[in-house]
Amino acid sequence: MKNCISVILGGGRGTRLFPLTKNRAKPAVPLGGKYRLIDVAISNCLHAGLEKIFVLTQFNSASLNRHIFRTYRFSEFSQGFIEILPAELSSDNTDWYQGTADAVRQNIKNFQFPSLENFVILGGDQLYRMDLRHLLRTHQRNGADISIAVIPVSAEKISRFGIVRIGQNKEIIDYREKPQAASSISDMVGDRSLLPEGMERPLPTPFYWASMGIYIMKKNVLEHLLLELKGDDFEKDIIPHALKNFQIYAFLFTGYWEDLGIISSFYRANLAMISNPAPINLYNNLTTVYTRHRHLPPSLAINTKIEGGLLAAGSKLINCNIKHSVVGIRCIIHSGAVIEDSILMGADYFDTEPKLTSPLDTYVPIGIGGGSIIRRAIIDKNVRMGQNVVIDNTNGVPHLDSDLYYIREGIIVIPKNTVIPDNFRIETHPDYIESQSPVTHS
Incomplete structure (x- = not known):
């Protein structure tokens, strides 16, 4: 994990989560009574030993910056850090972040570490618990250039996600960005034979594998793609092109995951924490969600x-x-x-x-x-x-x-x-x- 850095994307304007994002960035929205959305992504990184973390921010980022500064302090004997990289104009960058890929592209100069091998790229507005060490081990075992975490979704939800088709070795062989109808991706229905053994979570029929917006990318591959292509978004521009030239594998995630980008999902995820057992266990020392100590x-x-x-x-x-x-x-x-x-x-x-x-x-x-x-x-x-x-x-x-x-x-x-x-x-x-x-x- 010492040869990886984490890049957490602070999100766009958050219009679908308005008015909660009227005066704050999406990752700064309060969650579960005491947390903020950004705490989930940062906690997943820290539990995995990923201690070099960059947070890319742009819109209404003052409260997010303040929360991170007040919350996460590393020992002077540690090489870990959390650094906030707001969008800025310079002689090289004459515009604000235009998308997820462009945000990373504009900061490539800040990610130069001698031993760096892989980037772990995460969203800052999702609720889940993932062992990122398992994701990295799978990435290395597959010899992947890019690994994408995917989750099964029903046909009703496909228009919100990038949908992938997976081969028998879990390589990604096709990708469609936010298809509007299941009839247009009839060849991409999920194969139940690929599911992990002993999985208890019920799945819809049919189901499709959707990108979670969580990636591991080799350093040289990411730099090549961002410098050679002009596209601004990973899922819309970068991933479809990368499929033609690089080895891309899926990491099958079957646990609880909720994209909190809209009011209804945010509302539903908060109230789900009240159930027993809750989909996210807040009462486990091994999966603590860190936040500001008050x-x-x-x-x-x-x-x-x-x-x-x-x-x-x-x-x-x-x-x-x-x-x-x-x-x-x-x-x-x-x-x-x-x-x-x-x-x-x-x-x-x-x-x-x-x-x-x-x-x-x-x-x-x-x-x-x-x-x-x-x-x-x-x-x-x-x-x-x-x-x-x-x-x-x-x-x-x-x-x-x-x-x-x-x-x-x-x-x-x-x-x-x-x-x-x-x-x-x-x-x-x-x-x-x-x-x-x-x-x-x-």
């Missing part, structure tokens, strides 16, 4: 009913009901509140009530006000929600933009720092929405 008090729950919940440190739950929900750090929930099937990201700090300057001043503290009801929603950080507020998509509206909230795939999202006054109700009938008083963003 000096927070334990969570406090008084007269509170909890029917399945993930509770982060520093939260206070007073006389409320929590059902199948994630309660993030420093989350304050007041008396009579009901939280169901929701993700509360918590707060960046404990709130201190200011002095009121006049009798007309009103103050809404950070947290969930007494008597409020929240169902099937994502409440971003530092939201100030008043008393007797109702957040519930009762009419099942699939998509909506408003000044105070957004609906994506039927899930209500309250943006970071939003202030919602007392007695406000989200009624998803369009005529009612227009009559609502505005909500301010601090």
Whole structure:
């Protein structure tokens, strides 16, 4: 592993994860009450002994940079490091990153190490646990120029992925980028005889092997491809060309994996952590997900009913009901509140009530006000929600933009720092929405 470096791609604008990416990069989005998405990729690297890590960033990267700087410190006796490489303009690079391959191409000059043999290239917005040592050993055993981690997906999902056809020796012999119909790739249906022995995960019929966006590439092969080709994306431009000239093998991954690039998958993955057993085991010393160490008090729950919940440190739950929900750090929930099937990201700090300057001043503290009801929603950080507020998509509206909230795939999202006054109700009938008083963003 000492002859490898890891390159974690910080992602593009993250429009499909908006409004969670309104003011932050995708990998900086909070996850599971206390983590951030980038922690998953970095933790996988560290568990495998990959300690030379570069993170390529571009859009809204301030909070991501701050999190990495505050979280990951190596001993002075270690050669490990995590270095952030933001997009920059120079005499050689006159434009921002145009895609995944272009981001790596623009930083080739920063990856020159005497003993470097392989690049491990990862996305920063996925939830999974993979032993990257196994991936590297498989790559070396196959004598591969490029190895691509692949996962089985159903026909309904193929339009989101690059689909590969695999030979008997697990070499990749064909690749199609985001096919729109299963009928166009009838020759690429997955072969069950290639599946690992003893695999218990049920698979759809038919299934297809989809690229996870996780690669190992030989140094000389990667440099040749990036310098000789003008394409900006690995899966759209580089991989199809490389198939003609290089040995590319698949690494079959059959564990849990979720691409968190859209609101519905992000919502589903967070709530999946509440199940027992959960698809990602957070309670195992060997698979720890590392994150920033905070000096927070334990969570406090008084007269509170909890029917399945993930509770982060520093939260206070007073006389409320929590059902199948994630309660993030420093989350304050007041008396009579009901939280169901929701993700509360918590707060960046404990709130201190200011002095009121006049009798007309009103103050809404950070947290969930007494008597409020929240169902099937994502409440971003530092939201100030008043008393007797109702957040519930009762009419099942699939998509909506408003000044105070957004609906994506039927899930209500309250943006970071939003202030919602007392007695406000989200009624998803369009005529009612227009009559609502505005909500301010601090």
